[in-house]
Amino acid sequence: MSGTPPGAPGRTGPAAVITGIGSHLPPDVVTNEDLSARLDTSDEWIRSRTGIATRHMVSPGTATSDLAAEAGAGALDSAGGPRPDALVLATTTPDRPCPATAPEVAARLGLTGIAAFDISAVCTGFLYGLATAGGLIASGVAERVLLIAADAFTTIIDPLDRGTSVIFADGAGAMVLRAGAHDEPGAIGPTVLGSDGTLSDLIEVPAGGSRQRSSGIAAGPEDGWFRMRGRETYRHAVDRMTTASRQAVAAAGWTTEDVDRLAAHQANARILSTVAQELGIPAERRLSNIEYVGNTGAASVPLLLAHSAAEGFLLPGHRVLLTAFGGGLAWGASTVVWPDVKPG
Ligand code: COA
Numbered sequence: 001m002s003g004t005p006p007g008a009p010g011r012t013g014p015a016a017v018i019t020g021i022g023s024h025l026p027p028d029v030v031t032n033e034d035l036s037a038r039l040d041t042s043d044e045w046i047r048s049r050t051g052i053a054t055r056h057m058v059s060p061g062t063a064t065s066d067l068a069a070e071a072g073a074g075a076l077d078s079a080g081g082p083r084p085d086a087l088v089l090a091t092t093t094p095d096r097p098c099p100a101t102a103p104e105v106a107a108r109l110g111l112t113g114i115a116a117f118d119i120s121a122v123c124t125g126f127l128y129g130l131a132t133a134g135g136l137i138a139s140g141v142a143e144r145v146l147l148i149a150a151d152a153f154t155t156i157i158d159p160l161d162r163g164t165s166v167i168f169a170d171g172a173g174a175m176v177l178r179a180g181a182h183d184e185p186g187a188i189g190p191t192v193l194g195s196d197g198t199l200s201d202l203i204e205v206p207a208g209g210s211r212q213r214s215s216g217i218a219a220g221p222e223d224g225w226f227r228m229r230g231r232e233t234y235r236h237a238v239d240r241m242t243t244a245s246r247q248a249v250a251a252a253g254w255t256t257e258d259v260d261r262l263a264a265h266q267a268n269a270r271i272l273s274t275v276a277q278e279l280g281i282p283a284e285r286r287l288s289n290i291e292y293v294g295n296t297g298a299a300s301v302p303l304l305l306a307h308s309a310a311e312g313f314l315l316p317g318h319r320v321l322l323t324a325f326g327g328g329l330a331w332g333a334s335t336v337v338w339p340d341v342k343p344g
Contacts, residue, residue: 013138015187016130016145017180018336019081022074022344023173023306024067025056025293032166039162046166051269055169055294057154063095064172068150069108071172071299074306075146076109078344079176085142086115088132090125090149090298092327093156094118097208105148115142122203123265123326124193125149125298126173130322130334131191133177148174151297156205158225167268168226169294173302185316186339190251192244193332199236202229203327228327237271240331241323242278248333249321256280258319261338263308265324266290266300275323287313300324306343316340 031054032043046052058067068089076084087109089102102116115136121128126149133145150172157164180187205226206212207219241264249256256279264272269290276286287308296303301324308314316338323333 013140014179015182015184016134016137016177017184018175018186018188018339018341019178020075020077020079020176020344021174021302021306021309021341022071022076022078023171023303024070024074025171026058026062026067028057028059029054030057035166039160039165041162041166049270050167051290052166052294053291055292056171058152058170062152064091064093064150064152065095065101065105065108067152067170067172068101068105068148068174071150071174072105072109072146072148074344075148075174075176076344078342082144083111084114084144084146084176086136087111087146087148088129089116089118090121090129090147091118091151092120092122092125092297093152111146121298121326121330122328123267123295123297123300124324124328124330124332126301127191127322127324127332127334128193128330130188131193131332134188134191137177137179144176144178146174146176148172149298149302151299153226153295153297156226158222161225163230164226164228167295169296171293171296171299171303173299173306175302185337186341187336189335190248191332191334192247192251193330194240194244195328195330197328199329202233202236202329203227234268234271236329237267237325238274238278240329241265241275241325241333244331244333245275245279245321245323248323248335252335254319254335259321260285260318261308261314261320262286263301263304263320263322265326266293266304267295267325297326309338309341310343314338
C-alpha cells in the first residue's frame, strides 16, 4: 500500500482539471441468453451473481486502438481548445505486445509528434492514468493531457470459461485534463494508489511474456487466455476499494457523507453494493452502468462517468469519489468536484 497520499494543501504545481470527456462502445451486443446458448450458465445466474444483463463486444478485426481513437475524439470534441501535449493510454489489451498502442492512437487523432505511451494497471488503469496525467501537468511536462482507458477484453477471454465470459466486455472512455487551480471544479483531488504483487496470480494471462518465453516451454493452448480466481478476487476487491476510498476522501478533507456520487469500477454489482454499504454511501448516490456494459477493465470508470453525465445522474458540483481495483493486484481512489463538461 502506498504511504500517506499527498494532501491537497501545499501541493506543488498546477492541478489536473477535467475539461472534456468522451466514451465509445463497440456496436455488437452480447446478451445473457447468447452466452447461455454456448456455455453452462443462465440469465438468472449471471444477473443474480454479477448484475450484468448485456455487454458490448468488438467485431472481428476491431482492436483496442479503434475503441480508444473513438473515445479520444469524443473527449477532444468535448474539451475544444488547444491540442494536448501528451496522450496516456491505459490498457491491458494493447494492439500488439510491442510497440505501445498510444502513439498509433495519437497519429489517428492527428496528434503525431506529442508524447504518447501506454500504462498497464489492468482494471485500475484509469486511476493510475489520472495520477500520471496529474504528474505530467504538475511537473510542467504537459499543459494538456488526453487520457484514454480502453480495453478489448473479450479478445483475451477464453470463450469456454463461464467464470470470465459472463463478466468481461469491451469499451473505451477518455478525458482531457488541463493545467488549472486545485480549488476549481474538475480538479483531480489527492489520489491514493496501491499494489500487492504477492497476489499477482489471482488475475493473469500466463503466456506471452518473458517468463513463459524464456522458460523454453511452449505455451499450451489455454495459456494465452485471461484467468481469474473469482472468489478470492472478490474479497480483495471489497477490502481494497473500501480502504483506498476512505483514504482519498480523508485526504480531500471530506467525509464519506460529503460524497454525492460514488463512481466505482464496475466489477460486479454485489462488490459495488458491499463497498458502498461499508462506506455508508446510500444506493441513490451510487453510479452504475454494469447492467448494460459489464466489466470493461480500465475503461470502466470513465465510461461510467460519461454515461452518468449524459443521463443526468452526474451533475456539475457533485462531489465524486472514484475508486478501482484489479489485477496486479492494483487499486486506487481519488476525488473530484464534477465540472460543467458535456460528454463528446
Ligand atoms: N454460470 C453458472 N455457474 C457458474 C458460473 C456461471 N457463469 N461461473 C461459476 N459458476 C459456478 C461455479 O462453477 C461454482 O460451482 P460449484 O459450486 O458447483 O463448484 C459456483 O458457480 C460458485 O462459483 P464461485 O466462483 O464461487 O461463484 P461466485 O459466487 O464467487 O461468483 C464471480 C463468481 C466470478 C461472479 C465472483 O467470484 C466475482 O465476481 N468475483 C470477482 C470478480 C471481479 O470483480 N473481477 C474483476 C476484478 S477487476
